[in-house]
Amino acid sequence: xxxxxxxxxxxxxxxxxxxxxxxxxxxxxxxxxxxxxxxxxxxxxxxxxxxxxxxxxxxxxxxxxxxxxxxxxxxxxxxxxxxxxxxxxxxxxxxxxxxxxxxxxxxxxxxxxxxxxxxxxxxxxxxxxxxxxxxxxxxxxxxxxxxxxxxxxxxxxxxxxxxxxxxxxxxxxxxxxxxxxxxxxxxxxxxxxxxxxxxxxxxxxxxxxxxxxxxxxxxxxxxxxxxxxxxxxxxxxxxxxxxxxxxxxxxxxxxxxxxxxxxxxxxxxxxxxxxxxxxxxxxxxxxxxxxxxxxxxxxxxxxxxxxxxxxxxxxxxxxxxxxxxxxxxxxxxxxxxxxxxxxxxxxxxxxxxxxxxxxxxxxxxxxxxxxxxxxxxxxxxxxxxxxxxxxxxxxxxxxxxxxxxxxxxxxxxxxxx
Amino acid sequence: xxxxxxxxxxxxxxxxxxxxxxxxxxxxxxxxxxxxxxxxxxxxxxxxxxxxxxxxxxxxxxxxxxxxxxxxxxxxxxxxxxxxxxxxxxxxxxxxxxxxxxxxxxxxxxxxxxxxxxxxxxxxxxxxxxxxxxxxxxxxxxxxxxxxxxxxxxxxxxxxxxxxxxxxxxxxxxxxxxxxxxxxxxxxxxxxxxxxxxxxxxxxxxxxxxxxxxxxxxxxxxxxxxxxxxxxxxxxxxxxxxxxxxxxxxxxxxxxxxxxxxxxxxxxxxxxxxxxxxxxxxxxxxxxxxxxxxxxxxxxxxxxxxxxxxxxxxxxxxxxxxxxxxxxxxxxxxxxxxxxxxxxxxxxxxxxxxxxxxxxxxxxxxxxxxxxxxxxxxxxxxxxxxxxxxxxxxxxxxxxxxxxxxxxxxxxxxxxxxxxxxxxxxxxxxxxxxxxxxxxxxxxxxxxxx
Numbered sequence: 001x002x003x004x005x006x007x008x009x010x011x012x013x014x015x016x017x018x019x020x021x022x023x024x025x026x027x028x029x030x031x032x033x034x035x036x037x038x039x040x041x042x043x044x045x046x047x048x049x050x051x052x053x054x055x056x057x058x059x060x061x062x063x064x065x066x067x068x069x070x071x072x073x074x075x076x077x078x079x080x081x082x083x084x085x086x087x088x089x090x091x092x093x094x095x096x097x098x099x100x101x102x103x104x105x106x107x108x109x110x111x112x113x114x115x116x117x118x119x120x121x122x123x124x125x126x127x128x129x130x131x132x133x134x135x136x137x138x139x140x141x142x143x144x145x146x147x148x149x150x151x152x153x154x155x156x157x158x159x160x161x162x163x164x165x166x167x168x169x170x171x172x173x174x175x176x177x178x179x180x181x182x183x184x185x186x187x188x189x190x191x192x193x194x195x196x197x198x199x200x201x202x203x204x205x206x207x208x209x210x211x212x213x214x215x216x217x218x219x220x221x222x223x224x225x226x227x228x229x230x231x232x233x234x235x236x237x238x239x240x241x242x243x244x245x246x247x248x249x250x251x252x253x254x255x256x257x258x259x260x261x262x263x264x265x266x267x268x269x270x271x272x273x274x275x276x277x278x279x280x281x282x283x284x285x286x287x288x289x290x291x292x293x294x295x296x297x298x299x300x301x302x303x304x305x306x307x308x309x310x311x312x313x314x315x316x317x318x319x320x321x322x323x324x325x326x327x328x329x330x331x332x333x334x335x336x337x338x339x340x341x342x343x344x345x346x347x348x349x350x351x352x353x354x355x356x357x358x359x360x361x362x363x364x365x366x367x368x369x370x371x372x373x374x375x376x377x378x379x380x381x382x383x384x385x386x387x388x389x390x391x392x393x394x395x396x397x398x399x400x401x402x403x404x405x406x407x408x409x410x411x412x413x414x415x416x417x
Numbered sequence: 418x419x420x421x422x423x424x425x426x427x428x429x430x431x432x433x434x435x436x437x438x439x440x441x442x443x444x445x446x447x448x449x450x451x452x453x454x455x456x457x458x459x460x461x462x463x464x465x466x467x468x469x470x471x472x473x474x475x476x477x478x479x480x481x482x483x484x485x486x487x488x489x490x491x492x493x494x495x496x497x498x499x500x501x502x503x504x505x506x507x508x509x510x511x512x513x514x515x516x517x518x519x520x521x522x523x524x525x526x527x528x529x530x531x532x533x534x535x536x537x538x539x540x541x542x543x544x545x546x547x548x549x550x551x552x553x554x555x556x557x558x559x560x561x562x563x564x565x566x567x568x569x570x571x572x573x574x575x576x577x578x579x580x581x582x583x584x585x586x587x588x589x590x591x592x593x594x595x596x597x598x599x600x601x602x603x604x605x606x607x608x609x610x611x612x613x614x615x616x617x618x619x620x621x622x623x624x625x626x627x628x629x630x631x632x633x634x635x636x637x638x639x640x641x642x643x644x645x646x647x648x649x650x651x652x653x654x655x656x657x658x659x660x661x662x663x664x665x666x667x668x669x670x671x672x673x674x675x676x677x678x679x680x681x682x683x684x685x686x687x688x689x690x691x692x693x694x695x696x697x698x699x700x701x702x703x704x705x706x707x708x709x710x711x712x713x714x715x716x717x718x719x720x721x722x723x724x725x726x727x728x729x730x731x732x733x734x735x736x737x738x739x740x741x742x743x744x745x746x747x748x749x750x751x752x753x754x755x756x757x758x759x760x761x762x763x764x765x766x767x768x769x770x771x772x773x774x775x776x777x778x779x780x781x782x783x784x785x786x787x788x789x790x791x792x793x794x795x796x797x798x799x800x801x802x803x804x805x806x807x808x809x810x811x812x813x814x815x816x817x818x819x820x821x822x823x824x825x826x827x828x829x830x831x832x833x834x835x836x837x838x839x840x841x842x843x844x845x846x847x848x849x850x851x852x853x854x855x856x857x858x859x860x861x862x863x864x865x866x867x
Contacts, residue, residue, distance in 0.1 A: 087724030119730075123722050281847065299721075301754055302550075307850025334725035334755060342721055346760070349818045350844060396766030396817050416734035416771050 020044060021407050022059040023386055025071035031363045032377035041071065043384030046406035051378050066409070068401055072358060072393055073378050074130025074385030076365035077340045078294045079248065079274055079327035081137045083114040083121050083149070083156075087336055094118070097137035097330065099144065103175070103183060104196055106167050106240075107232035108144030110135030114156040116149075120337040124328070125151040126414040127341045128387025128400045131161065131366075131375050137330040138170040138250035138274065141189055142196065145236060146248065148369055150385075151403075152410045165369065167240050169193060171251040171259055172275070172305055190259050197267050200237030203228055207238070246270045248294065252277035252305045261289045272368060274327070277309035283320040292323040292368045295360075297338045298346040300329060314360060315351030325365035326357070345394035357394060448481065449580065452828040455479040455495050460504030464814065465799035466776075466784045476508055478805040481827035485801055506822065509779065509814055510798050511557025511806030512761050513786035515716040516670065516696050516750030519547030519758065520584075524563020524571035524601065530614045530621075531628050533600060533662075534654035535571035537563045541584045544852040546842060547753065548587075552578050552832035553843035554759040555808035555821045556751075558589070558797075560790055565603040565672040568615065568625055572658055573598045573670055575790050577806075578826050589792065597791070599694075600662050603672035604681060605728050622681055629689045632659035662691050668791065669693040670716070674728035676703040683711040694789045696750065699723075699732035705743045714746040714789050718755065719767050737781060738772030747777070748786035759843060766815035779814060 021043045028039025030051060040057040042050040050057045059065060086094025096113040099105060114134065115121075124132070130151055136144030146166040153159030171193075176184055183189040210227035240247045249260040252275045261282075264271040273279070273293045277300075279286060286293065295314055302309050310316075317324040326347055328338035340361045348357035366376025375383050387393070388402035403411035456478045463474035463486060475492040477485040485492050494500065523540035525532035541561065551559060557578050563570035575597040576587040588596040604621050608614055615621040635656035642648035661667040669691050671682045679698060686693040694714045695701070701708060701715055708715060717740070723732040733739075740747040749764040751757070756764065765778040773781070787797025796804040805828035812819040821843070824832035833839050841849050 087722075087730055089724060089726045120722055120724065278847070299757060299760065301757070302845055302850055303754060308845065308847045310845035310849070312844050312846070331725070334729065335721040336725040337722040339721055345817050349820075394817055396763055397770045397815055399770065 020060075020063050021384065021404065021409070022063045022065050023071055023388065023404070024054065024059075024065060024067045025388075026069045027071075028378065029070065029072045029358060030378040031073055031358060032379050039071070041378055041384075041386065043386075043404070043407040046384050046408075048378060048380050048382050048384050051380060066388060066402060066404070068388035069391055070389040070393060070398075071378075072128065072387045072389070073362045073376055074383075074387055074403065074405060075128045075340055075361045076131045076325070076369070076371075076376060077124065077129050077328050077361070078133050078325035078365040078368055079146075079329060080124075080132045080134040080337070081330045082124055082132055082134050082328070082337050083116060083118050084110065084134060085120075085137065085330065085336060086115060087119045087123075089333075089336060097135075097143075098139040099136070100140065103140050103177060103181075104142040104192065105140070105144055105233065106142050106196075106236035108136055109164065110145050110147040111156050111160060111163050114147070114149065114159075116153050116156055116159050121151050122411070123415060124337055124339055125403050126400060126411045127339045128389070128393070128403050129340060130385040130387070130403060130405050130410075131369075131371070133165055133369055135166075136168055138168060138172065139175060139330070139332075140170060141175050141183055141192060142167065142169050143175075144168060148371065150405055152405045152408070161371065161374075162369075164236075164239070164245060166245050166248045166272070167236050168274075169247050169249045169260075171249060171256040172253075174305070175250075186256070186259070190263060193263060194266070196237060197241065197263070197269075200234050200241050201267075203231060203234040204238040204241055240269060241267065243270050246272045248272045248274050250274040252296070252309070254278040254281040256305075257282050258285065261285060261291070264289065264291065275306075275329075277306040277313070279322075280310060280313050280316045283316060283322065287320050287322055292325075293317055294325050294327045294365075294368060297327060297329045297340075297343040298350070299338070299343060311346060311350035314347040314356070315353075318352060318356050323364055323367060324360060325368050326360040341393060341400070345396070348394045354392075354394065449829045451825075451830055452481045455484075455498040456828070457494050457498045457500045458503050458508060458809075459489065459500060460502050461506045461508045461809070463508045463799060464510075464779060466510050466780050467798045468800070473504070474508075476799065476807070478825075478828045481805055481829070483799055483801055483803050483805050483807075486799055503809055507810040507812060507814060507819075508799070509555070509808050509810060510783040511796065511804075511808055511824065511826065512555045512782045513748070513784075513790065513792075513797055514551070514556050514559040514751050514753070514758065514761060515694065515748050515786040515789050516718070517551070517556075517559045517561050517753045517758065518564065518755075519551060519559075519753045520545040520561060522561050522563060525567045525569070528613070530567050530608055530624060531569040532567060532571055532655065533569055533628075533658040535563065536574070536598075537561055537571055537601075538574040538584055538588070538596065538598070541574070542852065543581060543584045543587065546850055546852060547758065548578060549832070549839070549842040549853060550849075551753070551758040552824045552826075553821060553834075553839065554751075554757070554761045555810075555824050555832075556758055556761055557806040557808075557824060557826045557831075558787065558790070558792065560599065560670065560750075562599075562601045562670060565601075565607045566610070567603060568608050568621055569600065569602045569628075571601055572667070573601050575599075575792065577804075578824075578831055580829065580831065589790075599668040599670045599790070600658065601670050601672070602682075605672070605674050605678045606726065607672070618678070618681070622685065625685060626688070628659065629663065629685075632656045632663055633689075636660040636663060663689060665690075665692050668789070670696055672696050674699040674732075676700040678728070679704050680707055683707060683713060686713070687711070697729075697752075698736065699729045701736045702733045702739050703731070705739050705745065708740070709743045709745050714748070714785075715740050716748045716750050716786065716789055718750055718752050719764050719771075720756070734767060734771040737768035737778065741773050741777040741781075746785050746788065747781050748789055749778075749781045750786070762814055762819070762821075763817070766817075769815055775815065
């Protein structure tokens with residue numbers, strides 16, 4: 001493996017220039033289909049051009065060839081704060097995941113806060129993570145927006161896959177405020193959320209009406225007659241109400257999960273449950289609601305509202321037929337960034353199994369993000385995003401030995417190998 | 418401490434009576450039912466630590482101690498012994514966590530940066546679910562400490578995960594009967610809060626020096642007084658405890674991250690001649706030679722990413738491998754709740770991932786930690802005469818797929834994965850975060866009519 005490591009490092013220099021790469025794997029986990037023994041993936045211009053057993057897929061001449069024992073799709077972390085919650089942990093320095101000046105700020109864009117050069121982005125990429133939905137932390141009722149990004153690229157704009165992918169909302173006591181500031185209770189949290197959604201409905205209605213009358217009067221442009229003043233926060237809420245982006249609601253206790261489902265029903269919202277530590281108490285309700293779940297990191301601390309979390313929740317969601325992903329989540333202290341590979345590994349060994357765990361950080365995560373046509377499995381036409389390992393990716397003592405994004409070797413293995 | 422299934426509760430009276438009969442009949446009435454028997458575990462892969470692995474080995478346990486172990490042919494099975502076939506399983510020593518905060522551990526308060534009079538043992542809740550979770554992770558011995566927000570936050574407590582209804586029942590005692598523990602100190606940013614606390618590293622060290630000098634003066638007065646009680650200084654609990662540090666009786670467990678802070682600890686230890694275990698030691702890799710030269714031990718932690726605060730930005734997963742290669746004694750710790758006691762084996766496995774030997778990593782979870790707590794001759798490995806603290810695993814200790822099946826403490830089965838009440842703590846779920854029920858814990862004591 002050591003030899004391979006150096007080969008890969010050397011290759012990576014030229015890989016940037018060409019992006020015509022082929023990968024050979026003793027075991028190739030496509031996720032969309034059965035694992036392929038002695039598999040080959042050919043990536044042309046950043047997209048997967050061919051995949052199959054070595055006996056059937058020829059590697060074109062001149063391609064760089066990478067080899068490893070196990071290859072999976074690039075991993076997808078469906079909910080993170082990486083790039084916003086920087087490695088140092090310095091408030092007013094590199095902690096841009098939590099703006100605490102107001103409880104509701106849907107206008108905060110993740111794109112404007114993301115630092116693609118933060119060392120933690122490198123760190124997670126070194127373990128095979130290629131796509132991340134990241135953004136504002138579940139530390140306020142509506143802390144801001146999320147976006148989806150590849151873990152490479154010089155700027156957020158270049159790295160972004162979906163510049164505005166969701167609005168976050170939080171129904172945990174962690175997002176309550178102290179003293180005389182609202183929200184200070186569960187009831188008030190939901191009341192404020194409702195009020196904001198109603199405001200968003202009225203805003204959208206007024207804009208639609210103005211657009212209508214505009215059409216009739218054949219307005220020459222400029223300020224729309226009768227349209228309300230532009231409000232960036234309400235624009236984001238309107239996008240949620242229109243179903244353009246989901247509301248990702250963090251709730252851990254069963255009663256808060258129930259509140260999220262209640263609000264979703266009232267406003268006919270597309271929501272995704274986030275955290276969901278006690279989801280195992282409400283499997284039927286979640287299933288009936290049709291929403292998917294971005295489950296807390298398996299190794300999240302069992303304290304406070306997550307004190308009843310279970311290593312087996314992922315397995316129970318799978319059994320119930322609920323679409324779910326496993327996330328790295330948000331830690332206020334340490335570890336500053338969790339790694340979805342590790343979180344899925346513990347779920348794998350606690351009832352979820354290898355295949356289920358791999359899906360929860362690849363294809364099923366892609367489905368929840370609405371990106372399964374582009375990432376999440378090794379299929380022809382999809383992005384050439386791969387993770388290379390020297391053994392079972394979930395084993396504690398296995399190493400990630402390479403990460404490929406759109407045909408470019410972007411990491412030559414985990415940092416502390 | 419014991420958590421039992423509802424079925425057990427129903428049968429409580431019967432079991433309780435049985436316990437009573439056994440304990441009356443037994444020559445040492447303090448022993449639990451498991452402990453009065455001689456039990457032989459057969460068929461397992463035994464990893465004793467400090468000795469070669471034994472395939473299909475026998476482990477013989479009696480009176481809370483290991484009395485024999487070895488290959489099947491070499492060990493005589495005592496007459497009348499209960500035989501437990503654990504073929505295909507792996508037996509390792511009970512894990513030793515050198516740094517934990519479970520049980521509601523509280524130490525010094527905001528009134529000052531140096532509080533050696535405070536004892537963490539006065540804060541612990543024996544019913545805390547954390548103890549069951551530790552057992553579910555295979556931990557049998559731990560050093561429970563107050564936090565790191567002070568230069569010195571109090572006296573630590575070495576605990577054994579026995580079945581007990583008060584914290585005293587968990588104490589590990591010296592031969593003379595004194596509860597054992599160290600002293601928790603910290604430098605770097607956590608205690609640099611300003612006000613009564615230091616605002617800089619220079620002042621942090623200066624404050625500690627001043628207090629150590631006061632302790633030296635205090636112990637000199639005590640020594641000078643000899644047997645003359647009239648000459649004794651007024652008793653000062655803080656200085657008394659610091660005197661124990663200066664005499665070497667009490668080991669300093671020192672939180673420290675940055676390379677320069679590590680070296681400051683070594684400097685103070687040399688100046689005042691105290692024994693020290695360096696804890697966390699994020700930047701150990703930068704000063705391995707200095708640590709080696711000072712003869713210090715390192716109790717380290719491994720996090721899933723570096724950072725979270727300035728002084729942990731350069732934390733390396735390779736610390737364990739580099740310290741091991743240099744011959745520095747190295748142990749891992751959970752720092753629970755920083756990492757989960759149930760996943761303590763994972764820490765050793767990640768040590769291997771980053772270059773430690775498997776033997777070194779297993780020792781870092783057991784014997785090395787025991788030595789840092791001055792318990793190396795009593796526990797930490799599987800050897801005749803040592804405490805019967807061991808863990809039965811479903812497979813390789815460093816595989817993600819391996820489960821802790823049973824955890825035994827001094828010859829008593831304390832965690833049993835096949836018991837649904839215990840499984841709850843191992844896997845989590847509704848109620849896993851609640852205190853253990855005192856009815857379960859104290860059933861025998863109350864006579865079974867609760």
